[in-house]
Amino acid sequence: MIVEERLRELGLVLPAQLQVPPDVRLPFAPVRIVGDRAYVSGHGPQAPDGTISGPFGKVGAEVSLQEAQGAARLVGLSILASLQRTLGDLDRVTAWARVFGMVATAPGFDRMPAVINGFSDLVLELYGEAGAHARSAVGVASLPFGIPVEIEAEVVIRA
Amino acid sequence: MIVEERLRELGLVLPAQLQVPPDVRLPFAPVRIVGDRAYVSGHGPQAPDGTISGPFGKVGAEVSLQEAQGAARLVGLSILASLQRTLGDLDRVTAWARVFGMVATAPGFDRMPAVINGFSDLVLELYGEAGAHARSAVGVASLPFGIPVEIEAEVVIRA
Amino acid sequence: MIVEERLRELGLVLPAQLQVPPDVRLPFAPVRIVGDRAYVSGHGPQAPDGTISGPFGKVGAEVSLQEAQGAARLVGLSILASLQRTLGDLDRVTAWARVFGMVATAPGFDRMPAVINGFSDLVLELYGEAGAHARSAVGVASLPFGIPVEIEAEVVIRA
Numbered sequence: 001m002i003v004e005e006r007l008r009e010l011g012l013v014l015p016a017q018l019q020v021p022p023d024v025r026l027p028f029a030p031v032r033i034v035g036d037r038a039y040v041s042g043h044g045p046q047a048p049d050g051t052i053s054g055p056f057g058k059v060g061a062e063v064s065l066q067e068a069q070g071a072a073r074l075v076g077l078s079i080l081a082s083l084q085r086t087l088g089d090l091d092r093v094t095a096w097a098r099v100f101g102m103v104a105t106a107p108g109f110d111r112m113p114a115v116i117n118g119f120s121d122l123v124l125e126l127y128g129e130a131g132a133h134a135r136s137a138v139g140v141a142s143l144p145f146g147i148p149v150e151i152e153a154e155v156v157i158r159a
Numbered sequence: 160m161i162v163e164e165r166l167r168e169l170g171l172v173l174p175a176q177l178q179v180p181p182d183v184r185l186p187f188a189p190v191r192i193v194g195d196r197a198y199v200s201g202h203g204p205q206a207p208d209g210t211i212s213g214p215f216g217k218v219g220a221e222v223s224l225q226e227a228q229g230a231a232r233l234v235g236l237s238i239l240a241s242l243q244r245t246l247g248d249l250d251r252v253t254a255w256a257r258v259f260g261m262v263a264t265a266p267g268f269d270r271m272p273a274v275i276n277g278f279s280d281l282v283l284e285l286y287g288e289a290g291a292h293a294r295s296a297v298g299v300a301s302l303p304f305g306i307p308v309e310i311e312a313e314v315v316i317r318a
Numbered sequence: 319m320i321v322e323e324r325l326r327e328l329g330l331v332l333p334a335q336l337q338v339p340p341d342v343r344l345p346f347a348p349v350r351i352v353g354d355r356a357y358v359s360g361h362g363p364q365a366p367d368g369t370i371s372g373p374f375g376k377v378g379a380e381v382s383l384q385e386a387q388g389a390a391r392l393v394g395l396s397i398l399a400s401l402q403r404t405l406g407d408l409d410r411v412t413a414w415a416r417v418f419g420m421v422a423t424a425p426g427f428d429r430m431p432a433v434i435n436g437f438s439d440l441v442l443e444l445y446g447e448a449g450a451h452a453r454s455a456v457g458v459a460s461l462p463f464g465i466p467v468e469i470e471a472e473v474v475i476r477a
Contacts (some may be wrong), residue, residue, distance in 0.1 A: 199452060299456050
């Protein structure tokens with residue numbers, strides 16, 4: 001389990017399963033497996049206990065670029081946690097294919113690529129060449145729960 | 160034709176082919192089939208005659224949460240209609256893979272997941288386990304024709 | 319090399335590799351190949367020398383509909399250039415599957431489909447039936463570098 005070992009070396013801890021407020025219902029899978037593809041639902045930053053993590057607000061206003069990069073890195077840990085729960089072993093991800101990064105932006109902010117680098121760098125640190133991916137990083141009007149960053153992805157897996 | 164039968168039991172009618180204003184040109188396929196995948200273009204809510212259905216505007220302003228949920232359900236019927244026209248039989252969809260839900264939001268509205276549940280619940284009602292899907296639900300700045308909800312998807316099909 | 323020949327007939331020149339400002343780091347692949355799929359990262363309009371091309375701003379405000387359509391066509395050339403650099407030969411693209419068009423919109427502008435037609439028309443001109451695609455065209459809050467149009471895609475390739 002190479003990726004899990006690297007996580008330990010880096011001192012990174014994957015969050016527990018997502019905890020949402022009691023009035024929120026999310027009738028979909030965090031990760032949907034079809035054949036050799038795993039489709040990863042939009043994830044946000046989570047605290048280690050699985051609750052949604054701040055900072056909250058728009059990047060360029062309430063949330064700074066540096067905070068947003070940290071949030072994107074946390075989104076990476078959230079996604080890895082969901083992949084691990086679904087696949088059992090993160091080494092089953094043999095290639096990252098597509099990463100779609102969404103940043104809730106305040107007017108005038110357009111450094112979405114720098115924000116989503118917090119995610120891409122983590123994936124490349126952990127997966128090396130297998131972590132290479134196509135990517136978009138765009139500014140959206142709003143994200144659920146007031147989170148500043150949300151990322152969805154598609155990865156290739158082995159049985 | 161199990162899904163068509165369930166539609167009848169639920170009293171649901173699929174809309175006719177999309178009718179757009181005469182000055183609008185949409186040079187792409189509602190559904191694009193490649194191998195065992197059907198890529199579903201972004202769809203909006205339609206009336207039974209195929210015209211674009213209101214309510215129009217931003218969710219959280221002109222359009223209420225409850226109206227938006229109804230619109231998301233109508234988007235589901237639009238997508239099913241396109242899949243039926245392309246595939247002939249809705250049972251050929253063996254798995255829903257990815258659902259990308261976009262909500263045109265007014266400032267301060269962030270309950271996009273509750274909106275897109277109107278779509279997810281319909282797919283699960285009709286397809287059961289095969290309807291499980293990965294999903295994102297995000298707020299965008301604007302959608303074509305002033306519609307409040309647009310959804311694109313990827314599904315797995317059998318020959 | 320049929321597509322390259324058509325490009326020459328149409329007098330179209332593909333831009334050089336993307337040049338970004340020195341403080342910008344893009345740690346991802348313009349095109350990621352996995353099996354018979356090429357995932358195309360979000361691309362913007364480029365000048366022939368590879369630099370990011372104007373006009374800059376929001377469509378419906380600083381950028382007109384007609385200018386935005388031209389920008390979408392330039393995005394098409396950027397994507398074709400990346401595909402050519404990755405695949406060697408544009409005829410290796412056997413089917414366009416999914417096109418996701420994002421338009422940075424000013425309040426009140428909702429003609430995103432007309433904008434993204436600048437891209438779709440180019441692909442259809444060059445690829446004919448193989449250029450058919452599923453598509454969404456939506457309004458986002460902001461795009462990197464102030465570009466008015468960004469497009470990501472998924473295409474099918476042969477070895």
